[in-house]
Amino acid sequence: MENYTMLQFFEWYYPADGSLWNHFRDDSRRLKELGFDAVWLPPAHKGMAGDTASGYDSYDLYDLGEFDQKGSVRTKYGTKDEFIAAIRAGQEAGLQVYADIVLNHMGGADEKEVVMVREVTPENRNEFASEPKEIEAYTKFTFPGRGGKYSEFVWDYQCFSGVDYNASTQETAIYSIQNQYGEGWQDVLDLENGNYDYLMLSDVEFRNPHVREELKRWGEWFYETAGMDGFRLDAIKHMDPQFFNEWLDHLRGKYNREFYAVGEYWAPYDLHSMHEYIAATEGRISLFDAPLQASFFRASKEVEAYDLRTIFDDTLVQTNPALAVTLVENHDTQPLQSLEQTVELWFRPLAYALILLREAGYPCIFYSDLYGSQYTDTGNDGQEHDITLAKLEGLETLLYVRKHIAYGPQNDYFDAPDCIGWVREGDDEHETSGCAVVVCAGEDQSKSMRMGERHAGKVFVDYLGHCDQQITIQPDGWADFPVKSRSVSVWAEKRD
The missing domain is CATH 3.20.20.80 (Glycosidases)
Incomplete structure (x- = not known):
């Protein structure tokens, strides 16, 4: 694969x-x-x-x-x-x-509508901060430049659950639209601000x-x-x-x-x-x-x-x-x-x-x-x-x-807080696959890891060129893989 x-x-x-x-x-x-x-x-x-x-x-x-x-x-x-x-x-x-x-939302409506809303508390959208009232809202989308091509659907206030601007007073707030699909917000999983249905602009009403x-x-x-x-x-x-x-x-x-x-x-x-x-x-x-x-x-x-x-x-x-x-x-x-x-x-x-x-x-x-x-x-x-x-x-x-070498079983060596590593042993589908990776946030060091016997005797080099030495995998499949400070080295078989 x-x-x-x-x-x-x-x-x-x-x-x-x-x-x-x-x-x-x-x-x-x-x-x-x-x-x-x-x-x-x-x-x-x-x-x-x-x-x-x-x-x-x-x-x-x-x-x-x-x-x-x-x-x-x-x-x-x-x-x-x-x-x-x-x-x-x-x-x-x-x-x-x-x-x-x-x-989730639309913006730039073509026309305003008079809409019945209730203002909500921004930190708790489930809490109404006003009684129902009328505002002028940009909620009608007629797309005059398209002229009904592909779709004649007109979006109006019944298609939205909330807006954030009252054009008649030029006030910004979060307004819950009171339409036939509900006076409150739609059910969403995220409970930040009480209910995070409303994000921005004209919020689409999926209950419609x-x-x-x-x-x-x-x-x-x-x-x-x-x-x-x-x-x-x-x-x-x-x-x-x-x-x-x-x-x-x-x-x-x-x-x-x-x-x-x-x-x-x-x-x-x-x-x-x-x-x-x-x-x-x-x-x-x-x-x-x-x-x-x-x-x-x-x-x-x-x-x-x-x-x-x-x-x-x-x-x-x-x-x-x-x-x-x-x-x-x-x-x-x-x-x-x-x-x-x-x-x-x-x-x-x-x-x-x-x-x-x-x-x-x-x-x-x-x-x-x-x-x-x-x-x-x-x-x-x-x-x-x-x-x-x-x-x-x-x-x-x-x-x-990733595309050519990083295949096969993975063995992790997450054994030091400032330096971790892992090996990919390789597989039979990718001829030169198998690599050892060392990630370091501390000083220069090396990590002993086992590539497996299939790599015994192979010469590995750092493909990223951060370490210039060559490493020969031992007969038992182990080797010490160096890495520079605050760096990463990717060791794999040397190519001709």
Whole structure:
């Protein structure tokens, strides 16, 4: 069985020049050669900010860069035709393509409506702070630029459970819409703020059966138009898990396709609620391992004070590896973003070794670590910051080792708080497979580990080039594998 790897093919600050789809199209064959098997693309639909929108501010799900709406035809990433061509190119190169979909909320409504609401307490959304009252809310979406093409469905206040702006008074608050589907929020698993159904903008009302049916129709249209292989599901902790059970079952049944799905249930310190979500969705959806990313962040900050032996404790990859998508960074955790929790540069190669060269989990590589990024934005301190994220040295080597060498039984040597290691013994399917990995947060040292008799007499070298010596595996399969301070070494059979 092959090792599979996903790439997140964007970062938050990717230039709004309409080039991303063509960039992926042109680089898809190289990505396959590097060892990638799947690519997650950002939202393709038009956002409320037009050609500068990331897509996470959904305006029109049917506008993939085809209609003159919100000040542009194309999206931030390109046109509809370019999006479709990029997917085709990726698939022809042998890549699975996952499309990011954002169904929790919508923004940029075309008309205001008079809506009956009750204001809620932000810290306890279940607590009403007002009696029912009327406000003017931006809740009517008619999509005049599209003119009913593909769908004539009009979204109005009955399609939303909450808003955060009263246009008549220009006041911002969290308002629960009082409609026929309930005066309170929908049931969600996350109990932060009492109930975390409401996240932002106009919150979609999944108790409305017309909404659910329209989103099924849209899902059919999206697949028949673009032909993606799976989905990344945004903000699922703010949605009733039964909706995605219904939605995915509908598409998988209609097209007799698996449609791989991975959800963003970002709960770095609440593994229990992630397991609850997996139970509620009965294993239909994989989840990003937010607790593991948080462990990487802490380890990179605490250095030798962090006990590396515990790095997988209370993580999804440890407790449910079949549904864990492991990662080091994403567009929300990168510098200056909403969930900023950036892993320090020195630890990033170590973290990638921990997700790429072990048996468990489905690793997802972040765009900036492969390509590098530069941008400027305002931080929480109110000051502008110039950010440079360099292309991560050694990442392509780690990808090579994952695809060609890191196979076979895994034996862990998690026996020192500042230095851990493991071996992959190799298998019969991959001729030169088998490697030893040492991760160190302390001083230079070495770790004695057993590769197995099948490697006896073989000469091993550090593929990352951090240690320049050669090691001969002893007749009993053991060897001492060096590693430099705050570094990682990947030892495998020397190639001619």
